Structure formats: C-alpha cells, structure tokens
Amino acid sequence: MTMKTRAWVMMKPGKLELQELEVPKVAEDAALLKVEACGVCGTDKHAYLGRIRTASFPFIPGHEILGTIVEVGKSANEKMAVVGGGPLKEGDRVAIAPPALPCGRCWYCLHMPQRPSFCLNRMAYGLISTTNSPGLWGGFADYIYLHHRTWAFKLPDKMAMEKAILVEPMATGLRAVERAHNPGESFMGHGYGVGSSAMVLGTGPIGLMVIAALRTTGANLIIAQDLLQSRLEMAKGMGADLTVDGKLPLDQRLQQVQDATSGAGPDLVIEAAGVPIAFQEALAFVRRGGKLIEMGHFTDPGAIEINPFIICFKDVDIHGSWAYPPVFFERALSVLSRTTIPVEKIVTHKLPLANLPKAMDLAGGEGVGKIVIQP
Numbered sequence: 001m002t003m004k005t006r007a008w009v010m011m012k013p014g015k016l017e018l019q020e021l022e023v024p025k026v027a028e029d030a031a032l033l034k035v036e037a038c039g040v041c042g043t044d045k046h047a048y049l050g051r052i053r054t055a056s057f058p059f060i061p062g063h064e065i066l067g068t069i070v071e072v073g074k075s076a077n078e079k080m081a082v083v084g085g086g087p088l089k090e091g092d093r094v095a096i097a098p099p100a101l102p103c104g105r106c107w108y109c110l111h112m113p114q115r116p117s118f119c120l121n122r123m124a125y126g127l128i129s130t131t132n133s134p135g136l137w138g139g140f141a142d143y144i145y146l147h148h149r150t151w152a153f154k155l156p157d158k159m160a161m162e163k164a165i166l167v168e169p170m171a172t173g174l175r176a177v178e179r180a181h182n183p184g185e186s187f188m189g190h191g192y193g194v195g196s197s198a199m200v201l202g203t204g205p206i207g208l209m210v211i212a213a214l215r216t217t218g219a220n221l222i223i224a225q226d227l228l229q230s231r232l233e234m235a236k237g238m239g240a241d242l243t244v245d246g247k248l249p250l251d252q253r254l255q256q257v258q259d260a261t262s263g264a265g266p267d268l269v270i271e272a273a274g275v276p277i278a279f280q281e282a283l284a285f286v287r288r289g290g291k292l293i294e295m296g297h298f299t300d301p302g303a304i305e306i307n308p309f310i311i312c313f314k315d316v317d318i319h320g321s322w323a324y325p326p327v328f329f330e331r332a333l334s335v336l337s338r339t340t341i342p343v344e345k346i347v348t349h350k351l352p353l354a355n356l357p358k359a360m361d362l363a364g365g366e367g368v369g370k371i372v373i374q375p
Helices: 042-048 107-111 167-181 205-216 229-238 250-260 276-285 308-314 328-338 353-362
Strands: 004-012 015-022 031-040 064-072 081-083 093-097 143-146 151-154 197-201 221-226 242-245 268-271 291-294 317-320 347-352 370-374
Touching: 004 353, 015 353, 031 093, 031 353, 042 353, 064 143, 064 167, 093 167, 093 328, 151 328, 167 205, 167 268, 167 291, 167 317, 167 328, 197 205, 197 276, 205 221, 205 229, 205 328, 221 229, 221 250, 229 242, 242 250, 250 276, 268 276, 276 291, 276 308, 347 353, 353 370
Parallel strands: 081 151, 197 221, 197 268, 221 242, 268 291, 291 317, 347 370
Antiparallel strands: 004 015, 031 064, 031 143, 031 370, 064 093, 093 151
C-alpha cells in the first residue's frame, strides 16, 4: 500500500495549497523523516510575499525541521553527514540543517571550502522545487525525504521541542556573533569581545537568538531595539540590559544609546531586522572604530541611501553574515542544552499543519515570537 503525506506547496507568491502526495520509495543513499515540528521563519513569509527572487516555485516551504527517522537506505550513512554519535538509524530524533553538503567541485568549494554556504550547487530544504524528484523537500508536511547530501544532527536526550526547534535560529545567531569577533585589531579596541557593548536592531526570533548568543559569549551591555513592545519584553528575557523603542525619533534613540555607552556608541551593532532603514540606523549607532554586522537582509526588500563619509569617518568594520556552516548546528545544540536563559519562551504559538496560512498571517505581529507547526 502506497503511503501518503500532506504537504503545503507554495505554488507562487501568495498561493499555498495543501496537497496529498505519495511518499516515494527510499533510495539506498537516502532516508525518510517523520516531521515532529517545523518552525515558521521570516524567510518563509518573505517567499510567500514574493520577496525571494531566486525561489523555485512550486516548492514545499519550511526549513527549521525536527523529526524522527522512519527509514534509512543501506548506504545513507556513507553519504550523509550524521553528527551526534553513531550511524543514523530508525527511531533517531534529529534536527536537519537546511543547507546540503557542498558539492566539492565548484570554484568556491575548491578555493574556499571553509565557506560551504558559497557553494554554487547549494541546495536548501524548504526552497527546493517539487519538480526536483521526489519533491518532498520541505518541513511543512507529515514526512520529508532526506537526500544523500543531508546534514542530520541527533538531538540530546529528552531535549524539549521548544528548545530543539530553535537550533536553526541559534546557529544563525551564533554565526553573526562569531563574525563580529574577527577580523579586527583587538589591541586597538576594535569590534567585539568579552566585556564589549552590543546593540541588536530587530528582536524577532533571530534577533532574540543573537541576544542570547551575545549573553553567552560575555557581552557586558546588550541593547535591543524594536518597534513592538512585546518583542522588547522577550529581549529582556533573553538577556538585553536596555531596550529602545524604535518608534521614537532617531535623535532621541541615539541619545539614549550614547548615554548608556559613555557617549561613544556600542562596540558592536548587529542589524537583524531586515529593513533597509535599520542598516542606515545601525551605521548611526555604532561607535567610531566599532563593528557592524549585517545579517537581516537575507532577502532583498530594497535600498537605502548611505553617506560613505560616515563609514570613512567612523573607521568602522562592516561585515555581512550569510547563513552559517551547517556544523554550527552542533554548537547551537550545545548552547541550547546548557544555557540557563529561558529560550523556550520564544515559542509563542504551536499550530497544526492545516493552520499554516494562519501562521503566515500571524508571523511578525505583536505578541508573536516563534511559531511552530506540528503535523
């Protein structure tokens, strides 16, 4: 008897269809995962709104994936990257890193193997077209097919879903904070290190994970800015020392931040809002000789005017943070396992699979943190 699965297929921007699809036979180098939960990411909503130019419609969205292995091909463990002890087997509870193993052949794989996210043949769960057989490549479904280039991370025993579902956002946050550590001349007081001051613009789930990562890595002062009061309250819970209402005039906000940083501005500013004006403001907030990390613009919402004189005058380091090496999942799971920060409180909504359209509407709203879909 052929097994069926429900799956939400994004046919085009603004159009989601709940379809019943066949679960294919598992190839020798593949596996099948029963989805336990899949987080709703800002990227999912951006795709829904048509803001991802490279999206390959139609596709099954959802890339923050937890689940249980129900079938493993004979040679899957020879091809996949399995982290967490022992080979992949039926019954294992795992988190799946969205990016695939790099191809190992393109220019970036040959010349910059330490940056696997640059692979020209990069595949990422939640964005692969259903026309690419067998098509079950996204987490908003009952089952997901795991191809031979998969990264699978075994979850710590008894880790609650509310923590485990944050492994992908935490990996993103850790990557941005690690980007802030280097390069830079530490003897000149550049950038970020233990005891530094930091500011995060945008306290959605990713920004909140950045705050938790900053707290974990020894920041002295953490400032958070957002337009929504509910998110600023969450930021306090993650470790923010000072919150700034993004609706206030910029000059008032600048004064508030400078008052908290001896008139200089933060050593580090991380833009996690994904709104062009937030990058402009980040450049205004950061101190001279400091560091600015741009991580929010994973999609392209447009441009903003920048005065190059400010960059030169401030002698500021500006770095992009694009995704993460998948192995960061291991670090993220370690942090989530050991932290005393109540990160699980970021999960504010748990909805059944049928309610994904409602989740898309809720995402980014007042009182909404991480939304989780549970088939």
